[in-house]
Amino acid sequence: MAADPPDRGPPRRPTGRTLSPSAWIGVAMLAVFVAAGLFGPIAAPYDLSLSHVELAHQFEAGSAAHWLGTDGSGRDALSQLLWGARSALALSVIVVAISSTLGLAVGTVAGWFGGTVDEVVMRVVDVLMAFPGILLNIAIVATVARPGIPLTVAALCANGWVGYARVARGQVLALRDRDYVIAAVALGASHRRVMARHLIPNLMGPALVQMSFGLGSVILIEASLSFLGIGPQLDYTWGAMLEQARNFLWNTEWVRRYALVPGLAITWVVLGANLLGDGLRDRLDPRQRGRDGGR
């Protein structure tokens, strides 16, 4: 985080440049995901409710009736995929919305006021970062036997906001010495007005980059939790499909087919989010073009 770009003069309006082709591919991939999440369950060919379990059709390969085959209960894999898309879309949008709002607010306040506020926020950030990987998410979700959607969202937001806070704080530290900010303060603008009118709009670019990467990681973490059997109690998630594949590992032929369905769906979304994130970052900062890992 140390390498926040130095003041690069007046803010550039990047509207003249367009996104790179790979970023557009990312946009297209995410559009497919959003469409699948919105309309997939309507288009799903089979009812997945428990009354439709058909053991006669379990572990089937792809066919005209079941394009992607069936699972261990004879339920249609394509329908599970589409319902899973809705779960993934709903969860990731909610989590990204909450953690970005919270993180940007906290980071902006910390960066603007500095001093004790900043110190406290950064210590909290340190503590949350001392939980590596998905440890904190697991710890929170595990406080109840069957986590509902609100608890899962809370668990994902609990450390999800940290990334946004760091981005916002770093940007504010760079922005606070800009002429237009100094001018606003000199004209008597309130703290609230400076932050809302001058700081936040100017840090939305880097925040968007973070949101794009954040979307991908939320999908991965949620799937990991479901895979470990401590995911949200939604009817169909991609992580739960993967867990099922693992539980029937003895049925190797079937696992090889079935695990690919949710696995490639997750890959698709994460790849799309990363391509878009890379592209957005390149557009914001042409110096970084062709680079990555600049976070």
Added chain:
Amino acid sequence: MTIGPFLVRRLGSGLLAIFGACLLTFSFLHLVPGDPVDHLAGGDAPPGMREAIERCMGLDRSLPGQFVGFLGHVVDGTLGHQCKNGDPGGPTVAARLAEVLPHTLALAVCGMLIAVVLALPLGVAAAVRRGSWLDTAATVVSLSGIAVPQMMFAPLLLLWGFISLGWFPGPTEVGPRAIVLPAIAVGTHLMAMLARMTRSAMIDVLGEDYVRTARAKGLPEGRVLVVHALRNALLPVITIAGLQFGSLLSGAIIIENVFSRPGLGSTLLEAIRERNYPVVQGAVLVIAAIYVAVNLAVDLAYGLADPRIRRA
């Protein structure tokens, strides 16, 4: 500036972070609605058992008293007792963690080795031949390595290595041969991240004046790349590798789960499920401590490798 004050400051904030992580975990555990004694004692425990477990876990004390008790066990190095049968004489939490820690460390080290050995040449080659088919291929490999979920990759790898080829032992086994598949699963993901980082750091460094100077004075290209470019490009790569090594301690939880390997992550997950407070707290403490220590080591290595940072 000497390194002393920096070290003291970092050690202080590191200890604070570990303490915060323990306090946070403690609070979460006590938010749990269920009674931990029910989980440990089982439904039809003999009458004295519940009280014994409660006493052993210190649940008969007040909340602050329990946390102080935990801190006391940190100081005496036992991290408390497992209290499985209410028997305070059983193996300590520290003993249980010491038993699984080598497995986790072995997996993390092997995965890291695989990742570094593959990522450095890949990243350097991609940076040197920027825009070529090799660069594109490296980008595709690293992007997909990041995006493919381990929950799909690891089981398929297990099926391939264990069932199709029959070269490697199956789940639950431990030993040198049994670590190969999990290490590949861990390493692939890491390799993807490190290769991306190496590529971008190399591209940065290759544009620097000192690289142009080295080339201008007629040094062989190999020497320019390795001594002048790669050495400097390694700094950000070391940072990411260090952070990821820390994450592996608990982040290998998926891999440990798929391969049914013992380890810190799987011990923690099991302890969370059976509400074994002392084990959960001990595992979180160990993971957070190693994570903070690795980060500190990375910062120090960074300072040693780059004199500019030492002076700043």
